[in-house]
Amino acid sequence: MSSETNKNRTIRFKIKRQDAPDSPSYWxxxxxxCPPGANVISCLLWIAANPTTTTGRQATPVAWDCNCxxxxxxxxxxxxxxxxxxxxxxxxxxxxxxxxxxxxxxMSKFPVVRDLVVDRSRIFNALTKVKAWVPVDGMHAMGxxxxxxxxxxxxxxxLSRCMSCGCCLEACPQYLIDNEFIGAHAISQARYFxxxxxxxxxxxxxxxxxxxxxxxxxxxNAQNCVKxxxxxxxLTESIADIGRQTTVxxxxxxxxxx
Amino acid sequence: MAKNQPxxxxxxxxxxxxxxxxxxxxxxxxxxxxxxxxxxxSHSVCAQGGIxxxxxxxxxxxxxxxxxxxxxxxxxxxxNHQPPVYEMTHWAPKIIDLMDRMGxxxxxxxxxxxxxxxxxxxxxxxxxxxxxxxGQQLLYALDEQTRRYETQGKINKYEFWExxxxxxxxxxxxxVGIVAQDMRSMQVRSFRADAVVMATGGCGVVFGKxxxxxxxxxxxxxxxxxxxxxLGNPEFVxxxxxxIPGEDKCRLMSESARGEGGRVWVPAVKKDGKWHPHPDAGxxxxxxxxxxxxxxxxxxxxxxxxxxxxxxxxxxIFFICQQGFGVGGGRMVYxxxxxxxxxxxxxxxxxxxxxxxFTGDNPRQVPMxxxxxxxxxxxxxxxxxxxxxxxxxMVHGDPNNMMTNVTGLYAFGEVNYQYHGxxxxxxxxxxxxxxxGLYCGLGVANYVRDHIKGTRAVDLPPTAFDKxxxxxxxxxxxxxxxxxxxxxxxxxxxxxxxxxxxxxxxREESRMRQAYDVLRELKAQYKxxxxxxxxxxxxQNLSFTRALGDMLIYAEALLAASIxxxxxxxxxxxxDYPERDDAKFHKTTIAKYDAANDQPILxxxxxxxxxxxxRARTYGKVETGxxxxxxxxxxxxxxx
Ligand SMILES: Cc1cc2nc3c(=O)[nH]c(=O)nc-3n(C[C@H](O)[C@H](O)[C@H](O)COP(=O)(O)OP(=O)(O)OC[C@H]3O[C@@H](n4cnc5c(N)ncnc54)[C@H](O)[C@@H]3O)c2cc1C
Ligand code: SF4
Ligand code: SF4
Ligand code: FES
Numbered sequence: 001m002s003s004e005t006n007k008n009r010t011i012r013f014k015i016k017r018q019d020a021p022d023s024p025s026y027w028x029x030x031x032x033x034c035p036p037g038a039n040v041i042s043c044l045l046w047i048a049a050n051p052t053t054t055t056g057r058q059a060t061p062v063a064w065d066c067n068c069x070x071x072x073x074x075x076x077x078x079x080x081x082x083x084x085x086x087x088x089x090x091x092x093x094x095x096x097x098x099x100x101x102x103x104x105x106x107m108s109k110f111p112v113v114r115d116l117v118v119d120r121s122r123i124f125n126a127l128t129k130v131k132a133w134v135p136v137d138g139m140h141a142m143g144x145x146x147x148x149x150x151x152x153x154x155x156x157x158x159l160s161r162c163m164s165c166g167c168c169l170e171a172c173p174q175y176l177i178d179n180e181f182i183g184a185h186a187i188s189q190a191r192y193f194x195x196x197x198x199x200x201x202x203x204x205x206x207x208x209x210x211x212x213x214x215x216x217x218x219x220x221n222a223q224n225c226v227k228x229x230x231x232x233x234x235l236t237e238s239i240a241d242i243g244r245q246t247t248v249x250x251x252x253x254x255x256x257x258x
Numbered sequence: 259m260a261k262n263q264p265x266x267x268x269x270x271x272x273x274x275x276x277x278x279x280x281x282x283x284x285x286x287x288x289x290x291x292x293x294x295x296x297x298x299x300s301h302s303v304c305a306q307g308g309i310x311x312x313x314x315x316x317x318x319x320x321x322x323x324x325x326x327x328x329x330x331x332x333x334x335x336x337x338n339h340q341p342p343v344y345e346m347t348h349w350a351p352k353i354i355d356l357m358d359r360m361g362x363x364x365x366x367x368x369x370x371x372x373x374x375x376x377x378x379x380x381x382x383x384x385x386x387x388x389x390x391x392x393g394q395q396l397l398y399a400l401d402e403q404t405r406r407y408e409t410q411g412k413i414n415k416y417e418f419w420e421x422x423x424x425x426x427x428x429x430x431x432x433x434v435g436i437v438a439q440d441m442r443s444m445q446v447r448s449f450r451a452d453a454v455v456m457a458t459g460g461c462g463v464v465f466g467k468x469x470x471x472x473x474x475x476x477x478x479x480x481x482x483x484x485x486x487x488x489l490g491n492p493e494f495v496x497x498x499x500x501x502i503p504g505e506d507k508c509r510l511m512s513e514s515a516r517g518e519g520g521r522v523w524v525p526a527v528k529k530d531g532k533w534h535p536h537p538d539a540g541x542x543x544x545x546x547x548x549x550x551x552x553x554x555x556x557x558x559x560x561x562x563x564x565x566x567x568x569x570x571x572x573x574x575i576f577f578i579c580q581q582g583f584g585v586g587g588g589r590m591v592y593x594x595x596x597x598x599x600x601x602x603x604x605x606x607x608x609x610x611x612x613x614x615x616f617t618g619d620n621p622r623q624v625p626m627x628x629x630x631x632x633x634x635x636x637x638x639x640x641x642x643x644x645x646x647x648x649x650x651x652m653v654h655g656d657p658n659n660m661m662t663n664v665t666g667l668y669a670f671g672e673v674n675y676q677y678h679g680x681x682x683x684x685x686x687x688x689x690x691x692x693x694x695g696l697y698c699g700l701g702v703a704n705y706v707r708d709h710i711k712g713t714r715a716v717d718l719p720p721t722a723f724d725k726x727x728x729x730x731x732x733x734x735x736x737x738x739x740x741x742x743x744x745x746x747x748x749x750x751x752x753x754x755x756x757x758x759x760x761x762x763x764x765r766e767e768s769r770m771r772q773a774y775d776v777l778r779e780l781k782a783q784y785k786x787x788x789x790x791x792x793x794x795x796x797x798q799n800l801s802f803t804r805a806l807g808d809m810l811i812y813a814e815a816l817l818a819a820s821i822x823x824x825x826x827x828x829x830x831x832x833x834d835y836p837e838r839d840d841a842k843f844h845k846t847t848i849a850k851y852d853a854a855n856d857q858p859i860l861x862x863x864x865x866x867x868x869x870x871x872x873r874a875r876t877y878g879k880v881e882t883g884x885x886x887x888x889x890x891x892x893x894x895x896x897x898x
Binding site for chain 2: 019020035037038039041042045048049051058060061063065066067068069070071072073074075088089091093113114117120124127128131132133134135136138139140141142143144145147148149150152153156157160161163164193196198199
């Protein structure tokens with residue numbers, strides 16, 4: 001495509017819509033101008049201002065979630081051309097290499113609220129289940145935290161960047177809209193907190209939570225999760241590591257009777 | 259829980275709101291926490307570079323909490339109140355320790371100590387960081403503690419709820435709750451509380467595109483202003499020197515890039531001791547030899563180099579482009595980290611990834627192209643505090659600290675006008691957010707426990723609550739039923755363009771007056787705004803359009819204050835009044851909303867200097883081989 005046509009190009013968006021949680025879904029198509037550097041969100045913004053479908057119908061603006069627009073808040077995840085990813089960092093130029101039409105759907109593993117907005121409270125609830133926090137004594141000044149080596153910091157930093165976006169869950173064959181599986185992100189967060197000197201004091205509780213139904217044994221090791229994580233979190237490493245920790249924990253419990 | 263146990267509402271779950279929530283919950287009072295987005299997705303996650311605090315290494319080189327305060331005041335061109343800055347900088351080391359205990363993965367030295375980096379406006383290494391995603395890491399740590407308190411029933415979250423209005427008891431004139439709307443079911447409800455903490459962040463979206471997140475409209479602050487809370491210094495808005503202009507947003511390239519050794523330069527040739535625009539300024543940067551790179555900041559500010567405060571770097575970059583030195587003659591300069599060692603680049607991964615993702619170029623090999631963009635609001639809700647008699651700090655736990663002029667209504671974090679004066683130094687905002695929450699949160703608890711005279715909010719008659727709720731329901735009804743022709747997104751675009759062109763890097767009186775007229779016109783058109791969605795389920799169109807009305811009102815105060823401040827100070831640069839004028843304007847601007855006439859009333863309040871006398875703010879600028887400019891073109895200020 002020459003840069004001249006590129007400047008004035010119009011791209012077709014095929015968007016799966018749903019007016020409310022228990023309404024049927026339907027598709028709308030829109031044509032939006034896409035200047036160079038445009039991403040899915042900048043096009044959705046244009047569509048919100050001009051919600052006329054390709055058949056000339058005045059539609060309601062499409063609903064979607066977003067906030068940071070730079071792939072750190074995790075809000076804007078949707079299924080774009082069949083793959084879950086952030087719509088703020090999905091550049092139209094890149095998508096054009098996949099398909100001339102851009103297809104947008106809500107994530108399928110979470111209940112739809114409206115259009116591309118889904119209810120992801122299950123992601124956050126999972127963090128509560130694995131007690132994803134360091135149990136500090138309180139908010140007072142009581143000196144520094146434990147020191148750690150740069151290598152330990154590197155390992156933890158890689159895990160700490162999980163933005164609860166849900167891509168790993170959308171891709172996981174074991175994570176279903178109506179089952180109990182806790183998901184790769186939470187398993188990885190358990191590893192993150194178990195790796196902290198103070199956080200480790202709750203390691204037993206975390207492993208208990210991951211041993212039961214919906215826990216780590218539900219993972220079929222399909223490794224889809226790690227391939228789609230936008231923050232390149234080493235999810236399969238975390239799953240393997242927590243797998244080992246739960247085994248040791250189970251043996252300890254067996255022998256100590258605790 | 260006892261029926262009339264006092265409750266506290268915190269609006270906003272960024273760093274300031276979360277820090278306040280955990281502190282207040284820990285003091286034993288239950289918190290209702292409201293946020294438009296799940297708190298973990300608040301704008302604070304965007305912060306990249308780091309958080310300042312005096313530390314042992316810097317101390318042994320002569321740094322101190324006092325110097326941290328002095329830098330903050332010098333950076334702020336002495337418009338900041340000194341006792342709160344004193345207190346904040348003295349608490350800073352404790353705040354870092356606490357965040358460290360919560361497990362924030364701060365970068366480490368080989369010995370396992372917390373690593374430090376350089377940042378703007380300081381000659382000492384005093385910025386603590388976690389890669390280039392420090393805000394994300396700090397916010398997550400507080401999000402985790404909030405979740406922990408939530409499981410203990412001490413904090414109750416209302417996510418996807420939008421704050422609409424503060425409820426003020428007409429008899430005692432104190433804030434006794436809020437009206438809010440569920441952004442899914444669109445239900446409007448009032449909530450009672452004995453104190454309300456606003457922690458709703460900045461207002462960059464008033465300028466259309468900025469480095470801020472999409473919900474940073476300033477809508478919540480504007481609503482408080484309309485309800486009778488005052489604004490402090492609304493004209494002070496920071497334009498950050500280094501952002502990547504984009505279709506939907508300007509993405510920040512953090513000051514940490516320069517803190518780690520990144521250099522700003524433009525293509526140029528030196529003839530007869532003067533720099534001239536490069537004849538082939540569009541040439542690939544890697545093919546431009548060192549002798550044809552003008553490191554503008556290093557040459558003009560030998561002492562601070564690339565780490566001068568943001569307003570100064572922004573103006574230099576802006577003017578150099580106006581003089582025709584920009585990359586390819588356009589509105590961009592180079593920010594170069596390609597020469598840095600791999601190990602150093604690794605510490606910047608978080609931002610370099612953003613650059614690569616959104617531009618397609620690899621900044622590890624090719625200099626980045628950047629331009630200034632609106633970034634931070636120094637101004638916000640006006641607040642008070644109780645100073646210690648000698649001015650060295652505030653009285654700890656005092657209920658006054660960071661209370662607005664409305665009793666019981668507090669402002670924490672970026673929405674609070676305190677601490678940064680006329681320019682904020684890099685890595686001081688995260689500090690101010692956490693400090694407000696943790697230090698001033700105690701004052702809120704004390705206020706509610708010991709200082710409320712009269713009836714508790716739970717026991718008040720429903721009148722004031724019902725009235726405020728009715729007012730908001732009417733507003734919604736008006737918007738839904740309006741059959742006008744104005745498109746809210748187009749109005750917003752015009753607002754943003756007008757504000758960016760008239761009231762960012764350069765503020766000329768005639769241009770601002772023109773903008774003021776446009777603003778009045780936009781306000782008139784807003785009365786005829788038409789929603790494209792009139793349903794009552796997850797109606798984002800309604801929420802945006804309502805916020806647009808509030809942005810217009812906020813923008814008017816911002817513009818009016820910019821026009822009336824006839825001096826240059828920090829980020830506020832007036833070519834018609836290029837000098838700082840302490841006699842007339844060493845004062846806080848207070849904007850009060852005149853509801854009857856729908857316009858701001860501006861007043862001025864002197865800023866006391868109990869600790870440090872204001873001095874000239876030069877950052878050691880030297881005049882060097884000045885530019886030989888091509889003709890100055892009129893260009894819009896800041897990326898848009
Ligand atoms: C790109 C970028 C990088 C930055 N980097 C740094 C840095 O390195 N160091 C530094 O010190 N500072 C940095 N800053 C500044 C700093 O990030 C912000 O000042 C700070 O995060 C603001 O935090 P806050 O808690 O005040 O508000 P925010 O984090 O903006 O949170 C606002 C909260 O209020 C809620 N809210 C808003 N309106 C409503 C409403 N009407 N109803 C209900 N809830 C509402 C939101 O949902 C959100 O939870 C950076 C800023 C940007 C833009
Ligand atoms: S490894 Fe496979 S089954 Fe396990 S969490 Fe990842 S995607 Fe799901
Ligand atoms: S692990 Fe990755 S994909 Fe999964 S929620 Fe976290 S950031 Fe998203
Ligand atoms: S909007 Fe935050 S990740 Fe896309």
